[in-house]
Amino acid sequence: MTLYHVIFHIDEEEKWPLLLGNVKNLLKENMAIEIEVLANAVAVSDYQLEPFIDQMRNLSQQGVQFVACQNALNAQHIVKNDLPAFVSVVPAGVAELVKKQSSGYAYIKP
Amino acid sequence: MTLYHVIFHIDEEEKWPLLLGNVKNLLKENMAIEIEVLANAVAVSDYQLEPFIDQMRNLSQQGVQFVACQNALNAQHIVKNDLPAFVSVVPAGVAELVKKQSSGYAYIKP
Amino acid sequence: MTLYHVIFHIDEEEKWPLLLGNVKNLLKENMAIEIEVLANAVAVSDYQLEPFIDQMRNLSQQGVQFVACQNALNAQHIVKNDLPAFVSVVPAGVAELVKKQSSGYAYIKP
Numbered sequence: 001m002t003l004y005h006v007i008f009h010i011d012e013e014e015k016w017p018l019l020l021g022n023v024k025n026l027l028k029e030n031m032a033i034e035i036e037v038l039a040n041a042v043a044v045s046d047y048q049l050e051p052f053i054d055q056m057r058n059l060s061q062q063g064v065q066f067v068a069c070q071n072a073l074n075a076q077h078i079v080k081n082d083l084p085a086f087v088s089v090v091p092a093g094v095a096e097l098v099k100k101q102s103s104g105y106a107y108i109k110p
Numbered sequence: 111m112t113l114y115h116v117i118f119h120i121d122e123e124e125k126w127p128l129l130l131g132n133v134k135n136l137l138k139e140n141m142a143i144e145i146e147v148l149a150n151a152v153a154v155s156d157y158q159l160e161p162f163i164d165q166m167r168n169l170s171q172q173g174v175q176f177v178a179c180q181n182a183l184n185a186q187h188i189v190k191n192d193l194p195a196f197v198s199v200v201p202a203g204v205a206e207l208v209k210k211q212s213s214g215y216a217y218i219k220p
Numbered sequence: 221m222t223l224y225h226v227i228f229h230i231d232e233e234e235k236w237p238l239l240l241g242n243v244k245n246l247l248k249e250n251m252a253i254e255i256e257v258l259a260n261a262v263a264v265s266d267y268q269l270e271p272f273i274d275q276m277r278n279l280s281q282q283g284v285q286f287v288a289c290q291n292a293l294n295a296q297h298i299v300k301n302d303l304p305a306f307v308s309v310v311p312a313g314v315a316e317l318v319k320k321q322s323s324g325y326a327y328i329k330p
Contacts, residue, residue: 006208011238011330018121018151022204025181029205041238041330071245094242094328095249098226101326106211108204109219109329110121110151116318128231128261132314135291139315216321218314219329220231220261 004033005105009097011041019110020055027062036100040069040093045076047083060086069093114143115215119207121151129220130165137172146210150179150203155186157193170196179203224253225325229317231261239330240275247282256320260289260313265296267303280306289313 006026010019023035039047046052047068056066066087073079073089080089090096101107116136120129133145147166149157156162157178166176176197183189183199190199200206211217226246230239243255259267266272267288276286286307293299293309300309310316321327 002212004208004212006204009328022150025179025202026204026208029202031205031208033208040242069245092245092249094226094246095251097328098224098246098251098253098326102222102224102324104212106208107217107327108119108207112322114318114322116314132260135289135312136314136318139312141315141318143318214322216318217327218229218317 007100010043036065040072044072117210120153146175150182154182230263256285260292264292
């Protein structure tokens with residue numbers, strides 16, 4: 001079975017419900033797939049918002065990687081310790097988007 | 111001549127005029143290209159809207175593939191028979207976006 | 221060191237500050253990278269707007285390519301001579317997005 005890879009990009013807070021729905025739909029498919037969600041700009045602030053955190057934690061337990069951009073966290077005055085443990089941090093979200101696509105990830109911007 | 115492939119992604123109704131203009135511009139180029147338009151979320155509802163349908167039908171007659179996400183159709187209470195015959199349906203729009211990029215399609219989100 | 225390539229796509233005027241911030245963050249990373257910014261639709265009109273031009277000129281001096289879509293310039297009644305010298309023009313922005321991704325560029329839509 002082909003192993004697929006995808007990185008979802010979000011930089012607008014209002015797109016979180018659509019993005020989380022997209023990820024849920026993707027997990028229901030009979031595909032071998034690695035899913036990363038990369039948030040930068042103001043969208044990182046929702047890593048602190050209930051009820052998003054509950055949905056994200058549930059998805060992370062199904063293998064979805066949630067990632068925040070350090071530049072964005074700095075701009076929003078958020079420190080890593082303020083984030084749920086399942087969220088990892090990269091120095092620059094845009095560099096992550098480039099590197100992952102360069103290694104074969106598809107890109108989706110809901 | 112290189113054969114190019116592209117999948118356009120739309121999940122917002124208000125982006126249809128821009129997307130259809132993008133596709134028309136692309137068809138005017140001297141390129142061998144396969145073009146797919148993948149609509150999910152609320153954007154699938156415009157597959158029922160005149161005058162978009164006339165423009166889409168014209169583009170489909172030039173080889174453009176118009177595709178709707180079944181999950182989105184369900185959420186909008188639209189059944190396949192309500193759609194123009196030139197629109198095809200896939201189980202999950204996001205899976206289609208991943209698979210097509212994995213097989214070499216470029217991605218454009220107007 | 222891997223040489224990365226990325227094309228940023230912008231078709232909305234209000235996304236310029238976010239896009240320019242993305243590009244600045246990317247340049248701060250320790251990566252070998254070629255960066256192109258492709259503007260189409262109404263977003264081309266900001267190639268005439270101070271203070272964006274100053275920021276863009278500074279980035280262009282660091283190697284970032286700024287590109288405008290001729291179809292969009294026509295629609296906005298802008299001629300190439302109205303643009304800063306560092307902006308280049310392609311016949312169709314969407315064709316540029318397809319060709320660059322086909323040659324290995326990552327795609328980012330802020």
